[in-house]
Amino acid sequence: MRKHSMPESNVTHPNVTPLIDVVMCLIIFFMLVAKIGVTSGAEEMTLPKAILGQDIKDLGNTLTLNVRNINQPLPMVTALLPGHHDTTELKFEENRGGKIERPLLDLLKAARANNPEFKVIIRGEQDMPYRLLEPVLFVSAQANVKNVNFATETVQAKK
Amino acid sequence: MRIRGSKKVHYDAGPNMTPLVDVVMVILIFLMLAGSFGGVERYLTSNVPIKQSGVGQAAVDNTVPDTPLEIRVDRNRADPSKFDVRAGRIAMTIDASTQESWLQQMDQLTEALKQMHQELNAAGTSDDKIQVEIHPQKDVPYAHAIHVFEAVTDAQFKKISFAQSHE
Structure with a gap:
């Protein structure tokens, strides 16, 4: 009886085609999902927790204000201004050669005047006393910014 | 003349994939390390940032003023990890020291506020005429004020604002 033997394999290296398929899919996924080199000016801080937080689709009309207790x-309020690579401190009031200026208010007023859809995102440390948030809200109201969003860390509600 | 080797079968006919795999792997690892993905950060939205109380306004027309619903948020004197919430007949102390207790008590606050909302609607006050004002104490942590804001939002009130802090 004739014996069936395994055909002799001429290919000595592994077939990498499925590997490339999978890796290419992963690369396309990461390229679409990853945000590289895009920053909104959000600084690292412990945000208050909330369940009902929502996404903001239109981040183009927003200015993120980082509010810290010093x-x-x-x-101390910092924000990423257009044309800057790093966040800049925005003072409530400062004396420039005898002239009192309000950089934060002026910035918000200018942004609001040019854009009716302008929104502010407030990122505050969770332990910061409320009295420190108050001046930021006042300045927003003075600048006629109606849409103020509070950044929160999402927690899952128990079912 | 017979050329030797002309009949030799060339088995490795495909392109050499090794450099491609090397480059692709490097790109993949770079994207995995450098990419920042959609994190857990979300936003609570308010359309009325702050309301200054005590400032008189001239009556310019005959519109009926909004029905104010004042919610006071105070730091608990006995335990700083707790905070007191008072709104009309609602008086609750919320323990924010653990997430479990906080979530449970915030649910109770939301339910109480929802009931109050329904009663106001039943009495004929429409949603656009109810102005909720959250009055946090000066030194109440920002997180507690946000928790109350979230409960009021969850109770389906439409006009919510923060008010000036009190001592």
Whole structure:
């Protein structure tokens, strides 16, 4: 009886085609989902937790304000301004050669005047006293910014 | 003349994939490490940032003023991890020290606010005439004010604003 033997394989290396297929799919996924080099100016801080937080689709019309407690009567507010690579401190009031200027208010007023859809995102440390948030809300109201969003860390509600 | 080797079968006919795999793997690892993906950050939206109380306004027309619903948020004197919420007949102390207790008590607050909302509607006050004002104490942590804001939002109130802090 004739014996059936395994055909002799001429290919000595593994077939990498399925590997390339999978890796290419992963690369396309990561390229679509990853946000590389895109920053909204959000700084690292512990945000308050919330369940009902929503996504903001239109981040183009927003300015993110980072509000921090520096143990002063007013908080430190920083934001990423257009044309800057890093966040800049925006003071409530500053004296420039005898002239009192309000950089935060002026910035919000200018942004609001040019864009009726303008929104502010407030990122505040969860332990910061409310009195430090108050001046930021006042300035937003003075600048006629109606849409104020509070950044929160999402937690899952128990079912 | 017979050329030797002309009949030799060339088995490795495909392109060499090794450099491609090398480059693709490097790109993949770079994207996995450098990419920042949709995190857990979300936003609570308010259309009325702050309301200044005590400032008189001239009556310019005959519109009926909004029905104010004042919610006070105070730091608990005995335990700083707790906070007191008072709104009309609602008086609750919320323990924010653990997530479990906080979520449970926030549910109770939301239910109480929903009931109050329904009663106001039943009395003939429409949603656009109910102005909820959250009055946090000066030193109440921002997170507690946000928790109350979230409960009010969950109770389907439409006009919610923060008010000036109190001592």
